[in-house]
Amino acid sequence: MKILMCRPDYYGIEYEINPWMKLEHKVNHADALKQWNELHKTILFCGAQIELVPAAPGWPDMVFTANAGLIYKNQIILSRFKYPERQGELPHYQTWFTQAGYDIANPTTNVHNQPFFEGAGDALLAGDILFAGYGFRTDKKFYQQAAYLDQHKLIYCELTDPYFYHLDTCFCPLNAELAIWYPAAFNQEAQKRMSQQIKLIAVSEEEAKRFACNAVVLDQHVILPTNCPNITTLLQNNGFQVHACEMNEYLKAGGACKCLTLRLD
């Protein structure tokens, strides 16, 4: 189990690109670092290794490595960020993946006029099924055009609530058979399609808004934000060991535990 993270050296709220972000909600940098360190420590405790991509000045959301891309069949599918506020992260990620020896499925030649894709923020694997989130940051067309994706194993998940703008804010596979989700974030059709594919445990609105679904799953360990008691009990009843990390500095940007990580294997 290998995870990519990026230190919050340049993290901050410098623009508003989702409904959680408010310029007046300034980040407390000391707390942000403390929370990131705690998450880092918890991930190591759960038995995973961590790689670090160097933070780049001027890209305050680069800390959210989930959006760098998606590891799929030993390749990295790089993101095509929707907002210019994040597009400059891409060359930094591409450099890191290249130097680390990854095969890049979609090198950044001609990124213009291509459909948007925000990586493991929107595309989540459960076994070999890819839950393909779209609607806010990722275009459905991206998946349809991607020759390297197994089209038979895609489950399209249309997101409809702007507060849950990435799939990983409202859905989290625990293994190939079981996932947690916040159903109200999806349209009826997606809800039906998803329920036919995997067993789902619903998270309450209250806990979903505390990013309960934004969990890091490492075998039987689940790391999620603090103050999510109901889903914690449900996960424990299903045999998972739950770890809570304070994430309030990252909730200000519309992110939490899972957004701060990218699974590399």
Ligand code: ARG
């Ligand atoms: N402020 C970031 C954005 O709006 C947060 C990204 C959260 N990442 C995620 N995978 N949900 O792009």
